[in-house]
Amino acid sequence: xxxxxxxxxxxxxxxxxxxxxxxxxxxxxxxxxxxxxxxxxxxxxxxxxxxxxxxxxxxxxxxxxxxxxxxxxxxxxxxxxxxxxxxxxxxxxxxxxxxxxxxxxxxxxxxxxxxxxxxxxxxxxxxxxxxxxxxxxxxxxxxxxxxxxxxxxxxxxxxxxxxxxxxxxxxxxxxxxxxxxxxxxxxxxxxxxxxxxxxxxxxxxxxxxxxxxxxxxxxxxxxxxxxxxxxxxxxxxxxxxxxxxxxxxxxxxxxxxxxxxxxxxxxxxxxxxxxxxxxxxxxxxxxxxxxxxxxxxxxxxxxxxxxxxxxxxxxxxxxxxxxxxxxxxxxxxxxxxxxxxxxxxxxxxxxxxxxxxxxxxxxxxxxxxxxxxxxxxxxxxxxxxxxxxxxxxxxxxxxxxxxxxxxxxxxxxxxxxxxxxxxxxxxxxxxxxxxxxxxxxxxxxxxxxxxxxxxxxxxxxxx
Numbered sequence: 001x002x003x004x005x006x007x008x009x010x011x012x013x014x015x016x017x018x019x020x021x022x023x024x025x026x027x028x029x030x031x032x033x034x035x036x037x038x039x040x041x042x043x044x045x046x047x048x049x050x051x052x053x054x055x056x057x058x059x060x061x062x063x064x065x066x067x068x069x070x071x072x073x074x075x076x077x078x079x080x081x082x083x084x085x086x087x088x089x090x091x092x093x094x095x096x097x098x099x100x101x102x103x104x105x106x107x108x109x110x111x112x113x114x115x116x117x118x119x120x121x122x123x124x125x126x127x128x129x130x131x132x133x134x135x136x137x138x139x140x141x142x143x144x145x146x147x148x149x150x151x152x153x154x155x156x157x158x159x160x161x162x163x164x165x166x167x168x169x170x171x172x173x174x175x176x177x178x179x180x181x182x183x184x185x186x187x188x189x190x191x192x193x194x195x196x197x198x199x200x201x202x203x204x205x206x207x208x209x210x211x212x213x214x215x216x217x218x219x220x221x222x223x224x225x226x227x228x229x230x231x232x233x234x235x236x237x238x239x240x241x242x243x244x245x246x247x248x249x250x251x252x253x254x255x256x257x258x259x260x261x262x263x264x265x266x267x268x269x270x271x272x273x274x275x276x277x278x279x280x281x282x283x284x285x286x287x288x289x290x291x292x293x294x295x296x297x298x299x300x301x302x303x304x305x306x307x308x309x310x311x312x313x314x315x316x317x318x319x320x321x322x323x324x325x326x327x328x329x330x331x332x333x334x335x336x337x338x339x340x341x342x343x344x345x346x347x348x349x350x351x352x353x354x355x356x357x358x359x360x361x362x363x364x365x366x367x368x369x370x371x372x373x374x375x376x377x378x379x380x381x382x383x384x385x386x387x388x389x390x391x392x393x394x395x396x397x398x399x400x401x402x403x404x405x406x407x408x409x410x411x412x413x414x415x416x417x418x419x420x421x422x423x424x425x426x427x428x429x430x431x432x433x434x435x436x437x438x439x440x441x442x443x444x445x446x447x448x449x450x451x452x453x454x455x456x457x458x459x460x461x462x463x
Contacts, residue, residue: 021135021144021148022132022135022136025131025132025135025148025151026128026129026131026132029124029127029128029131029132029155030124030125030128032156032161033123033124033127033128033161033165034120034121034124034125036161036165036166036386036387037120037121037123037124037165037166037167038116038120038166038167038389039116039117039120040116040389041338041389041390041392042116042166042167042338043167043169043335043336043337043338043339044071044072044077044080044081044336045081045094045169045170045336046119046166046167046168046169047071047116047167048072048081048082048092048094049092049094049098049099049102049119049168049169050102050114050116050118050119050167050168051069051092051114052091052092052094052099053099053100053101053102053103053105053106053118053119053168054102054106054111054113054114054115054118055067055092055114056099056100056103056106057102057103057104057106057107058106058110062089062091062092062099062248062249063089063090063091063249064082064089064090064091064092065089065090066090067090069082069092070114080093081093081094085249085250085251085252086250086251086252087250087251087252088251089249089251091249091250095170095173095202095203095204095205096202096241096242096245096249097170097173097199097202097203098168098169098170098172098173098203101122101126101168101172101173102118102119102122102168104122105118105119105121105122106118106119116167119167119168120166120167122168123164123165123166123167123168123169123172124165126168126172126173126176127155127160127161127164127165127172127175127176128165129176129179130160130164130175130176130178130179130180130350131151131154131155131160131179133176133179133180133182133183134151134154134155134179134182134183134350134353134354135147135148135151136183136186137179137182137183137185137186137354138150138151138353138354138357138358140183140186140187141186141310141313141354141358142357142358146357146360146361147357149432150353150357150360153294153357153375153378154349154350154353154357156379156382156383157292157294157375157378157379157381157382158291158292158341158349158378158382159291159340159341159342159343159345159346159349159382160175160346160349160350161382161386162340162341162382162385162386163339163340163341163342163343163346164346165386166386169343170203170204171343171344171346171347173199173200173202173203173204174199174200174203174204174207174346174347174350175346175347175350176199177196177197177199177200177203177207178196178200178210178316178320178347178350178351179350180192180193180195180196180199181193181196181197181210181211181214181316182312182316182350182351182353182354184196185214185218185312185315185316186310186312186354190215190226190227190230190231191230191231191233191234193211193214193215193230193231194211194215194230194231194232194233194234194235195234196211197210197211197212197215197231197232197234197235197238198234198235198237198238198241199238201235201238201239201242202238202241202242202245204347205242205255205256206323206326206327206330207323207347208235208238209319209322209323209326210316210319210320210322210323210347210351211231211235211319212232212235213315213318213319213322214231214312214315214316214319215227215228215231215232216228217315217319218231218311218312218315219231221311239255242255243255273328273329276328276329276332276333277325277328277329277333279328279332279333279334279398279399280324280327280328280333280342280344280345281345283333283334283398283399284398284399284400284401284402285393285397285398285399285401285402285403286333286334286335286339286341286342286343286345286395286398287342287345288342288345288348288349290402291341291342291378291381291382292345292349292378293374293377293378294356294371294374294375294378295352295356297363297367297370297371297374298356298359298360298363298367298371300363300364300367301359301360301361301362301363301364301367302355302356302359302362304359304362304364305358305359305361305362309355309358309359310354310358312354313354313355313358314355316351316352316354316355317351317352317354317355317356319351320347320348320349320350320351320352321348321351321352323347323348323351324344324345324347324348327344327347328344331344333398334395334398335395336395337392337393337394337395338390338392338393338394339392339395340382340384340385340386340391340392340403341382341385363433368433369430371429371430371433372425372426372427372428372429372430372432372433373426373430375425375426375429376421376422376423376425376426376429377422377426379421379422379425380418380421380422380425381404383421384404384407384414384418385403385404388407391403391404391406391407393406
């Protein structure tokens, strides 16, 4: 063994020791996500992307010319996912990152048919990585115990589990990309923030607006053009790669061709469509605030703490809000079916998590007493949709029913199970919340969070 090999071998255990929390978090998240990812009932967005990944892995080509596409051949909505491209080939109209993400697993599996397990494992892996990145971001600005608790809430009590980790969606990639942006912003890693923008661009092109807003805002505040340049450069490269993909697959250099002619067929909405915009937030079966009521509980604390929050957290939240309003203006809020929870709100959730998590220490009185029960409620609700196939409702019921309440109504035996899980969780969280040390910011530095110099504070803390 050379001296260099000996040094690397010695450093590895030390690195694992320093990062044992992240390693453990990744393993737990991956195993939970992989065990519960769907093997059967999938939205056709996920199924078609999985099929495209399998085709690319097994044939080396994205073209389906003359091939049978199970589940879609006889569907009247086949045109939404399978179309004849301008180059004359028949293709599946999915974003490049969503298709490419599943290719490695299908290459390893080498199945004769488009099995769902490789895609399920891929979704679990990518979402677990997103969870770790979010934890690393939060650890920069919060005590280590609260950072870990906040990450657990993000991972296991929201549709991050029931949607992003359930199969390879665009949201599987965008949640990962936003977590990368959050970690990059917390540590001022501008090139990797730009990489997050490139990922967003390749999964959902208009989501790149999030990184554009964050990068420009931080560059403006620091009066540094180089920040904008370094954040923007990977995005430019990403745009070139997306254009090259659309040229190969669809025969056009226009990046929007990756959606196909049908995917924006529902773009008959506008910013003034109040019903569609409200549906994103409060519809019983797709509303962000319905499935994540903790955001409402912590909203007063967020307002109270706004001026003291790290600047990147508030900018990221506002960028996510802007994107979500744009999303509501472009397409119907329901996101298809079967979906348990919300889909199009996941980008907002990922963008808002750092600001809300840091604000939690400013909760008072009733707000603080509600945190435990509300987190327990979210856990029980998401747990049901993550482990039980078939409880998700058709998108036409988004305003008239709620999947969790409907399941409780038709299967009352689930109620005592829900209470048996939820009540102890609520009690434990309530005790943690009432423990002053759990809310102390005194040990932020011990997590690896840096004590900002005057030059760095201009980027991290609002004056």
